[in-house]
Amino acid sequence: MALAETRPAPAAADAHEFSKLQKRLRHQVGQAIADFGMIEDGDRVMVCLSGGKDSYTMLDVLRQLQAKAPVRFELVAVNLDQKQPGFPEHVLPEYLDSIEQPFHILEQDTYSVVKRVVPEGKTMCSLCSRLRRGALYTYAEQNGFTKIALGHHRDDLLATFFLNLFFHAKLSGMPPKLQSDDGKHTVIRPLAYVKEADIAAYAEAKSFPIIPCTLCGSQENLQRKVVKRMLEQWEKDSPGRLETISRALGDVRPSQLSDRTLFDFMALGRRGDAPLPDPEAWMAHSPAAADDELTPAAPKPDALAALRAKAFDPIWNP
Numbered sequence: 001m002a003l004a005e006t007r008p009a010p011a012a013a014d015a016h017e018f019s020k021l022q023k024r025l026r027h028q029v030g031q032a033i034a035d036f037g038m039i040e041d042g043d044r045v046m047v048c049l050s051g052g053k054d055s056y057t058m059l060d061v062l063r064q065l066q067a068k069a070p071v072r073f074e075l076v077a078v079n080l081d082q083k084q085p086g087f088p089e090h091v092l093p094e095y096l097d098s099i100e101q102p103f104h105i106l107e108q109d110t111y112s113v114v115k116r117v118v119p120e121g122k123t124m125c126s127l128c129s130r131l132r133r134g135a136l137y138t139y140a141e142q143n144g145f146t147k148i149a150l151g152h153h154r155d156d157l158l159a160t161f162f163l164n165l166f167f168h169a170k171l172s173g174m175p176p177k178l179q180s181d182d183g184k185h186t187v188i189r190p191l192a193y194v195k196e197a198d199i200a201a202y203a204e205a206k207s208f209p210i211i212p213c214t215l216c217g218s219q220e221n222l223q224r225k226v227v228k229r230m231l232e233q234w235e236k237d238s239p240g241r242l243e244t245i246s247r248a249l250g251d252v253r254p255s256q257l258s259d260r261t262l263f264d265f266m267a268l269g270r271r272g273d274a275p276l277p278d279p280e281a282w283m284a285h286s287p288a289a290a291d292d293e294l295t296p297a298a299p300k301p302d303a304l305a306a307l308r309a310k311a312f313d314p315i316w317n318p
Contacts (some may be wrong), residue, residue, distance in 0.1 A: 018205050022064075022158075024257055025202060028193040029061045036177040038188040039147060041071035045188075046145040048136060049077045049103070051092055054151035054204035058099070058191055060206065062149065076145070077103040080135055082110045093211045108135045146186065153191040153199055154246050159227045160247060167223060171257070173249060195242070196229030 009069060033039050033074065042292055047062060049055045059134050066075060079092050089105075096103040110131040154172055161173035176192035179185070191199065234241050254262035 019204055021205070025057070025061050025194060025198060026064055029058075029190045030065055032176055032192045033188075036188070036192075038190060039069070039071065040176055041073070041074050041167075043071075043146045044075040045073055045075050045147045045149050046136070046143075047075055047077045047149045048138050049079045049092065049096075051079065051209075052151070053199055054153055054191065054196075054210060055209070055212055056206070056208040057194075057199045058149060058151040058204050060202075060208075062190060063099075063101070075102070077101055078136065078139065079103070079105050079108045080110075080132055081105055082132070084111045085268060088211060093210055095209050098099065106135060106139050107158050110135065112264055113114060119192070130236070137180060142154060146156055147188045148185055149189060151191055152189045153194050153196050154230065155228070157189075157249065158231060158242060158245055159224055161245075162227050162231070163223060166227070171259075194245075202269065241289070275278040 004047055041043065045062070047055070047059050049059060059075070062075055066073065077092075078081065080133050081087065081089060093103070093105065108131075114132060136148065157174045157176075161171075165173045174189070176189045180188050231242060257263070260266075
């Protein structure tokens with residue numbers, strides 16, 4: 001009986017678990033911001049808010065960090081209303097007003113464009129993403145935002161890595177921080193270290209007013225969903241595997257891969273002034289030539305840039 005009396009009530013236990021989850025999210029987001037220099041003093045950050053669990057969580061945690069951060073920065077939530085039929089236009093403004101969060105609703109009918117251009121049954125994500133990105137980039141430039149925050153999480157980064165590996169034959173992914181092709185925008189992903197399950201639990205506990213997407217959310221056979229199911233099965237079979245892979249993305253060894261533009265294999269073990277090998281001479285009698293399977297000529301290795309030492313500021317991790 002005494003043992004039973006020492007146990008916390010369910011409500012107290014739930015509150016304790018939520019407190020641990022909230023601290024973990026703050027720590028992971030703060031770690032990512034510090035590791036990749038995502039936010040600087042004086043930044044004006046455009047937080048892209050879709051109405052999904054990821055972007056709600058990102059905004060919520062950034063607001064918490066803003067109060068204790070070692071630098072001062074501004075947060076403005078921006079939602080792109082794509083004019084999807086049945087979209088509840090009142091939900092986001094009411095929520096953002098309730099928490100006194102500055103915001104802007106950007107209206108652009110990308111939905112009709114996607115439905116008109118993409119054939120029935122084909123994947124809409126690529127075109128939808130380009131149109132959405134173009135609208136948000138334009139608004140960011142017009143309104144002086146220095147950073148654009150997106151709600152992609154750890155599992156999104158992993159899925160993108162495997163999509164590129166399986167379907168595009170390249171080792172690349174979704175970086176925590178990037179610069180747009182035109183050099184005008186810096187995109188950050190503060191949830192880069194946060195797993196999706198924690199976000200889902202946090203969003204449920206906070207009762208965010210989730211708005212489902214009727215475009216991408218309705219396409220069940222997307223390659224990304226296939227990869228996601230694969231990753232979920234891996235984690236089920238071997239708990240912790242996804243975290244291991246996530247850490248591996250930050251520990252790349254070019255000398256142990258095969259990319260000749262990242263590592264100077266030609267110089268490795270070369271004796272004095274010995275001439276470089278002539279690919280044409282080496283393959284002159286290769287039977288592969290008849291099959292049009294010639295190995296591409298070795299590109300000239302690029303100079304390797306010196307890696308920056310990580311600057312981790314513990315103040316980002318309350």
